[in-house]
Amino acid sequence: xxxxxxxxxxxxxxxxxxxxxxxxxxxxxxxxxxxxxxxxxxxxxxxxxxxxxxxxxxxxxxxxxxxxxxxxxxxxxxxxxxxxxxxxxxxxxxxxxxxxxxxxxxxxxxxxxxxxxxxxxxxxxxxxxxxxxxxxxxxxxxxxxxxxxxxxxxxxxxxxxxxxxxxxxxxxxxxxxxxxxxxxxxxxxxxxxxxxxxxxxxxxxxxxxxxxxxxxxxxxxxxxxxxxxxxxxxxxx
Amino acid sequence: xxxxxxxxxxxxxxxxxxxxxxxxxxxxxxxxxxxxxxxxxxxxxxxxxxxxxxxxxxxxxxxxxxxxxxxxxxxxxxxxxxxxxxxxxxxxxxxxxxxxxxxxxxxxxxxxxxxxxxxxxxxxxxxxxxxxxxxxxxxxxxxxxxxxxxxxxxxxxxxxxxxxxxxxxxxxxxxxxxxxxxxxxx
Numbered sequence: 001x002x003x004x005x006x007x008x009x010x011x012x013x014x015x016x017x018x019x020x021x022x023x024x025x026x027x028x029x030x031x032x033x034x035x036x037x038x039x040x041x042x043x044x045x046x047x048x049x050x051x052x053x054x055x056x057x058x059x060x061x062x063x064x065x066x067x068x069x070x071x072x073x074x075x076x077x078x079x080x081x082x083x084x085x086x087x088x089x090x091x092x093x094x095x096x097x098x099x100x101x102x103x104x105x106x107x108x109x110x111x112x113x114x115x116x117x118x119x120x121x122x123x124x125x126x127x128x129x130x131x132x133x134x135x136x137x138x139x140x141x142x143x144x145x146x147x148x149x150x151x152x153x154x155x156x157x158x159x160x161x162x163x164x165x166x167x168x169x170x171x172x173x174x175x176x177x178x179x180x181x182x183x184x185x186x187x188x189x190x191x192x193x194x195x196x197x198x199x200x201x202x203x204x205x206x207x208x209x210x211x212x213x214x215x216x217x218x219x220x221x222x223x224x225x226x227x228x229x230x231x232x233x234x235x236x237x
Numbered sequence: 238x239x240x241x242x243x244x245x246x247x248x249x250x251x252x253x254x255x256x257x258x259x260x261x262x263x264x265x266x267x268x269x270x271x272x273x274x275x276x277x278x279x280x281x282x283x284x285x286x287x288x289x290x291x292x293x294x295x296x297x298x299x300x301x302x303x304x305x306x307x308x309x310x311x312x313x314x315x316x317x318x319x320x321x322x323x324x325x326x327x328x329x330x331x332x333x334x335x336x337x338x339x340x341x342x343x344x345x346x347x348x349x350x351x352x353x354x355x356x357x358x359x360x361x362x363x364x365x366x367x368x369x370x371x372x373x374x375x376x377x378x379x380x381x382x383x384x385x386x387x388x389x390x391x392x393x394x395x396x397x398x399x400x401x402x403x404x405x406x407x408x409x410x411x412x413x414x415x416x417x418x419x420x421x422x423x
Contacts, residue, residue: 009394013393017368049369052400054346056351056366060274221282222287225286229288
């Protein structure tokens with residue numbers, strides 16, 4: 001038996017993966033100096049490892065339905081509070097300024113300012129998955145309660161995300177709560193419609209029209225994850 | 238020491254930071270296991286969601302990374318289970334026959350290796366990518382995948398041997414199909 005055959009393939013793998021103890025490593029080094037065949041076997045193992053590393057240095061980006069999640073931008077904690085409302089304000093100005101009445105625009109500006117000066121308080125993401133009107137109403141009432149349970153100098157952000165059957169809450173043709181939603185929007189509650197649910201409905205030929213100022217750029221799961229990462233409270237209703 | 242290591246405010250922040258910082262690495266791993274960007278992204282989101290919801294289950298801060306990748310692995314198992322496309326992970330081979338445009342020799346090499354990795358049975362693919370891409374020790378991989386270290390070593394051995402063979406014998410691009418498919422090998 002050749003000397004290099006003393007070393008099993010598993011030992012060679014352990015060598016290239018740094019798993020051998022110093023004594024075994026020295027032994028293999030010494031043998032590979034003397035045996036070109038062993039050296040070649042080691043090179044082949046190392047080459048495979050390096051090829052795999054090379055092949056996944058840059059992987060294709062995720063094909064997101066919505067925008068880049070906040071987690072990737074590194075915006076956490078209070079920065080989100082100011083940044084998010086600033087983004088809403090900017091989006092409102094750029095994308096939908098034709099729809100905004102001056103009063104609402106003014107309220108959004110005030111919200112931005114309030115967010116920047118906010119004292120630390122728990123923010124909430126409410127998640128609506130049910131198509132039952134009583135569940136939808138419960139979510140809206142919970143949002144209203146959360147806003148009213150703060151002191152005057154406190155600023156609490158509340159968002160509502162709807163997906164699956166819960167998306168009906170935000171569809172103009174089926175929601176029974178358009179007025180309530182509008183009232184909450186004026187108090188800076190932000191509504192999100194799950195982009196994946198919208199996509200599924202549209203694939204089935206359903207035309208989805210959302211109540212004004214609803215954000216359709218995120219999946220529900222993504223929104224939940226990013227808000228929880230930012231320390232928000234989460235309630236599924 | 239027993240107990241959740243992320244109990245205080247600063248520890249909770251550290252946990253969230255860990256989870257946030259792991260996102261890209263989890264995505265790369267999920268991509269290497271599935272070669273499907275959309276599925277990989279969904280798996281990572283599920284992983285982060287579960288991690289944030291179940292952080293109390295993490296008893297050892299030093300094991301946090303292995304724990305995250307274990308959740309990712311379990312999410313992938315759940316996905317296949319729900320799809321009813323496989324009976325067990327051992328039976329699964331992911332065949333990725335996608336044919337992206339060849340832009341350069343380097344890209345050809347990358348595609349060739351990815352195709353070879355995607356032809357491995359999932360358990361071998363997972364061991365190889367956790368060791369090579371994450372630099373996990375065999376013990377950490379064993380903990381992540383909940384298998385003995387000896388199994389890790391034998392899967393690594395068979396996987397790398399298969400990769401060597403695949404990389405020697407790669408069919409021309411024109412002969413490959415365009416779809417990504419999952420096959421049961423039994």
